[in-house]
Amino acid sequence: MSAPRAARGPRPLRTTSLSRRTHKVRSADLARPVPAGASFADWLSSLPQILAASDIRALAAAIVAARRRNREVLLGIGAHVIKCGLSPWITALMEEGLLTGIAMNGAGAVHDFELAYAGATSEDVGPALEDGSFGMARETADFLNGAAADAALDGLGFGEALGRAVLEAKLPNASLSLAAAGSRLGIPVTVHVAIGTDIVHMHPSASGAAIGEASLHDFHRFAARVERLEGGVYLNAGSAVILPEVFLKALAMARNRRKGLPRRFTTANLDFIPAYRPLTNVVRRPTAGAGKGYQITGHHEVMLPLLFTAVREGVAARGRR
Secondary structure: OOOOOOOOOOOOOOOOOHHHOOOOOOHHHOOOOOOOOOOHHHHHHHOOOOHHHHHHHHHHHHHHHHHHOOOOEEEEEOHHHHHOOOHHHHHHHHHOOOOOEEEEEHHHHHHHHHHHHHOOOOOOHHHHHHHOOOOOOHHHHHHHHHHHHHHHHHOOOHHHHHHHHHHHOOOOOHHHOHHHHHHHHOOOEEEEOOOOOOHHHHOOOOOHHHHHHHHHHHHHHHHHHHOOOOOOEEEEEOOOOHHHHHHHHHHHHHHHHOOOOOOOOEEEEEEOOOOHHHHHHHHHOOOOOOOEEEEEEOOHHHHHHHHHHHHHHHHHHHHHO
């Protein structure tokens, strides 16, 4: 009988030196706390040079660079951005020439009008759905469906007709309307509607033909801006389906007409939940090869003012040079 084989110990590990290892985080990348009362520029520069903090600075710089070269900076928004109270911020950037086009879905137009008309918006859906009153505001339906009818009749886009109607009606809070701001400033504000998704479609004043015609006109207006996106920026905020799909189709049309252009541009999706279509149709596919796409996750009411203020600081810093 042969003797039992001696048990082998574990193989020795192969170690390496910490000094030779690749590091993703270095001391120079860490945050630098600033004292109370510090300027926004100092606070922004004190953020870590890591992940979203780096991305938001890079995105702001891309917007500043695009406008310095007179390139397009387009913002696509879902209704939640308006409901979060950000219309004054967006209007301010339009007035300052930092945004060259706004695209919104049909629900965005609903909230845009209601703020202009009543200074308030966003009904409590749960109780209203229970008693059958949800979406039954007649002023909202009459005004938006009337704007769509006027747009189709006059050969205008939905957003253009809505903005014009808000100004002509001298609504008490017209300064809160993005559509009105676009009409006043000559900046395209387009409305992209999916029939059946908005409360005004439930009313007998709704015309599918008029809404479709007005929205299609706006798609072509938006696509014309996307054709000029080379060197520019497209931002998607709060739209998980409609605007990412609209942007992708507009880009496909542009590249078909212009032999693969635009190609070198920056995109970003800003939302509190990363979703498939924004990540795919805004951040990844359009920028593959030559562009740059960012996903920045956070609440609109915090992240968008942060980005917009960073853009303003970037513009001011260039002006001081």
